[in-house]
Amino acid sequence: MEPIIRIRGLKKVYHVGEERVRALNGIDLDIYPGEFVCIIGRSGSGKSTLLNMMAGLEKPSKGSIVIAGEHLEKMSEKQLVNFRLKHVGFIFQQFNLFPSMTALENVTMPLVYRGVGTRKRKAAAASMLRDLGLKTHINHRPSQMSGGQQQRVGIARALVANPEVIFADEPTGNLDSRTSEEILGLIQQISRRDGHTLVMVTHDPSVAEHADRVVNILDGLIVDIVDQREKNKAPENTEEEPA
Amino acid sequence: MKWIDLIKLSATNLWRRKLRSVLTMVGVMIGTASIVVMVSLGIGINQGYIDSLAATGELTTINVNSNTYYGGGGGYVIVSVNGSASSSDSKQVKAIKLDDSAMRKISQLEHVTVASPKLDIWNMQVGTGKLVSYYSLLAINPEAAEAMGIKLSEGSYFSRNASPDTIEILMGESVKRSFRNPKSNRWDGEAPDLDWLNAKYTVKLNDYNNVDDDGNPKVYEFKGRVVGIVPADGGEGGYNMYCSLETMKNIMKKYKKVFTNSGMKTDEYPSAVVKVDDFNNVSGVQKQIEEMGLSCWSMADMIKQMQESSKSLQLMLGGIGGVAMLVAAISICNTMLMSIYERTREIGVMKVLGCKMSKIGAMFLTEAGIIGLGGGIMGLGISYGLSSLINTLITANGAEESFRSVIPPYLALGALLFSILVGVMAGLYPSQRAMRLSALAAIRNE
Numbered sequence: 001m002e003p004i005i006r007i008r009g010l011k012k013v014y015h016v017g018e019e020r021v022r023a024l025n026g027i028d029l030d031i032y033p034g035e036f037v038c039i040i041g042r043s044g045s046g047k048s049t050l051l052n053m054m055a056g057l058e059k060p061s062k063g064s065i066v067i068a069g070e071h072l073e074k075m076s077e078k079q080l081v082n083f084r085l086k087h088v089g090f091i092f093q094q095f096n097l098f099p100s101m102t103a104l105e106n107v108t109m110p111l112v113y114r115g116v117g118t119r120k121r122k123a124a125a126a127s128m129l130r131d132l133g134l135k136t137h138i139n140h141r142p143s144q145m146s147g148g149q150q151q152r153v154g155i156a157r158a159l160v161a162n163p164e165v166i167f168a169d170e171p172t173g174n175l176d177s178r179t180s181e182e183i184l185g186l187i188q189q190i191s192r193r194d195g196h197t198l199v200m201v202t203h204d205p206s207v208a209e210h211a212d213r214v215v216n217i218l219d220g221l222i223v224d225i226v227d228q229r230e231k232n233k234a235p236e237n238t239e240e241e242p243a
Numbered sequence: 244m245k246w247i248d249l250i251k252l253s254a255t256n257l258w259r260r261k262l263r264s265v266l267t268m269v270g271v272m273i274g275t276a277s278i279v280v281m282v283s284l285g286i287g288i289n290q291g292y293i294d295s296l297a298a299t300g301e302l303t304t305i306n307v308n309s310n311t312y313y314g315g316g317g318g319y320v321i322v323s324v325n326g327s328a329s330s331s332d333s334k335q336v337k338a339i340k341l342d343d344s345a346m347r348k349i350s351q352l353e354h355v356t357v358a359s360p361k362l363d364i365w366n367m368q369v370g371t372g373k374l375v376s377y378y379s380l381l382a383i384n385p386e387a388a389e390a391m392g393i394k395l396s397e398g399s400y401f402s403r404n405a406s407p408d409t410i411e412i413l414m415g416e417s418v419k420r421s422f423r424n425p426k427s428n429r430w431d432g433e434a435p436d437l438d439w440l441n442a443k444y445t446v447k448l449n450d451y452n453n454v455d456d457d458g459n460p461k462v463y464e465f466k467g468r469v470v471g472i473v474p475a476d477g478g479e480g481g482y483n484m485y486c487s488l489e490t491m492k493n494i495m496k497k498y499k500k501v502f503t504n505s506g507m508k509t510d511e512y513p514s515a516v517v518k519v520d521d522f523n524n525v526s527g528v529q530k531q532i533e534e535m536g537l538s539c540w541s542m543a544d545m546i547k548q549m550q551e552s553s554k555s556l557q558l559m560l561g562g563i564g565g566v567a568m569l570v571a572a573i574s575i576c577n578t579m580l581m582s583i584y585e586r587t588r589e590i591g592v593m594k595v596l597g598c599k600m601s602k603i604g605a606m607f608l609t610e611a612g613i614i615g616l617g618g619g620i621m622g623l624g625i626s627y628g629l630s631s632l633i634n635t636l637i638t639a640n641g642a643e644e645s646f647r648s649v650i651p652p653y654l655a656l657g658a659l660l661f662s663i664l665v666g667v668m669a670g671l672y673p674s675q676r677a678m679r680l681s682a683l684a685a686i687r688n689e
Contacts, residue, residue, distance in 0.1 A: 052683065057681075077600065081597060081598070081682075082597075088597070090596065092595075092686060098592075112252075113596060113599070114597070161597075
């Protein structure tokens with residue numbers, strides 16, 4: 001199968017004053033359609049930089065990133081925005097909902113940017129919110145919702161335009177462990193159902209357990225890639241171990 | 244992204260910061276109101292003046308005067324250039340006779356609706372019964388009477404086939420008062436009680452070179468008939484007794500000697516009146532007539548000057564408003580920059596979600612434009628209020644009526660467009676800033 005994301009020799013160097021900080025030091029990585037990949041590493045390992053680059057938010061210093069056949073490293077900022085519009089959904093750690101808008105309005109925004117008509121986008125957003133169990137909170141504003149609910153709105157917003165790739169940056173970083181489990185379950189369930197490719201960055205090994213593959217990053221290099229598919233296919237006894 | 248969504252989004256963003264938006268709009272409001280009120284005064288002064296002149300029907304009239312009729316070589320006529328008779332850019336033309344051929348040429352000029360000579364028949368006297376008027380007859384082209392702006396309150400204009408030995412008269416309302424009995428000393432300035440249209444009139448032609456022993460001139464009598472009455476507001480204040488130039492020419496031919504003896508010429512006219520189709524063509528026609536060698540006078544010169552000076556007044560007044568508008572623009576710019584600073588993360592999120600940069604820029608421009616429009620609408624409201632207040636105050640104080648504040652639709656519309664433009668211009672820099680903001684701002688975990 002052709003990878004949907006192909007990364008070759010990716011390097012990123014930051015200039016901090018006189019010093020040169022190597023955030024990424026030559027990354028090669030293939031991610032296949034429909035996969036759930038977790039990038040795990042300590043703070044400062046370069047995992048977020050990698051994700052940002054895949055989402056076209058930062059420019060690589062060297063190397064190439066090809067997503068859905070398009071070379072990100074050659075694109076202008078305008079083209080990158082267009083690229084995200086077509087191919088990418090993004091889930092933030094801090095939810096980043098528009099505070100003045102209701103849940104429904106927040107979820108419709110990617111469709112608004114795409115020029116979808118009012119009735120169509122409202123229907124799509126409402127059904128997405130229903131899928132995420134927020135049927136009763138459609139007209140709530142972010143300030144009237146719990147963290148878990150807000151993140152569910154964030155997920156709905158990332159998924160509503162049906163992008164091929166979804167990037168998630170520590171999506172459970174601001175949630176308690178119970179809610180985290182719930183949220184992860186939802187992300188996984190829906191992206192599997194709709195065939196999205198999911199790339200998630202985390203520092204939390206328990207989050208990574210859900211992924212098909214786990215990419216370990218340390219000091220800007222991939223240390224190892226663990227395939228968990230066989231393990232996760234095993235019966236649900238891993239779900240809730242008795243204390 | 245659709246325009247309607249963009250506008251809705253911008254409006255929502257402004258609504259979130261109501262107080263600040265409104266305060267910024269107040270700046271635009273003050274700017275717009277001061278410009279509109281100032282300009283409206285200028286327009287009002289202008290219009291009031293022109294209106295009062297237009298009411299007299301004088302605006303489209305050119306008075307032509309002969310330089311040769313009263314003797315002398317005639318000399319030269321100064322042709323004014325661009326409506327001003329300043330010496331440096333004027334030229335001189337040899338004066339010509341104001342005769343029938345000149346009149347023909349004038350009436351053939353473009354934009355001339357009618358041209359008629361004005362010949363004062365000062366050696367004839369109109370009387371009825373024992374009453375005689377001291378007004379002289381003014382001979383005009385009979386067909387031109389109506390087009391010259393002479394109105395009638397009663398009767399009709401000159402008849403087409405007037406009998407050659409009856410002098411038809413259009414009598415001005417004010418002339419009625421001049422009829423009195425020369426042998427009576429009693430005269431109260433009141434018009435005698437007459438059936439003016441049906442009374443019998445005699446017109447006497449006095450031959451002052453043929454005086455009898457008692458010193459009375461030889462008199463030739465004609466029949467007169469008043470066919471129409473010119474009201475006081477019916478052209479030249481109703482101060483004339485008009486008669487047909489055609490009838491008069493016949494009489495002049497017959498009694499040529501009598502007229503020439505009185506110093507009147509039978510082959511040229513002392514003056515003429517020319518009507519032009521539109522006020523804006525007056526100076527053009529006037530120049531052409533002057534170039535023929537005839538002196539002219541019209542309101543156009545005066546109004547041109549007046550318009551010039553009121554234009555500079557308007558510019559000055561508008562300039563004061565312009566300063567207020569500049570301050571408003573700076574305040575819009577400031578508000579937008581602050582708003583962008585506060586919304587850095589939000590803009591980043593929009594970029595991450597795939598909102599095109601141009602749309603982000605457009606959103607901020609729209610916000611600035613809405614501030615401008617809002618301020619413009621408020622300012623226009625204030626302007627209408629102030630304008631009517633000024634007008635009531637002026638009326639209450641009984642000041643000159645020509646001084647008013649007028650807001651024509653084009654001023655209102657122009658002010659709105661201008662305020663939007665100011666908003667958009669002030670929003671240009673902030674919107675560029677917003678577009679350049681990094682999408683990374685959305686992910687930074689503060």
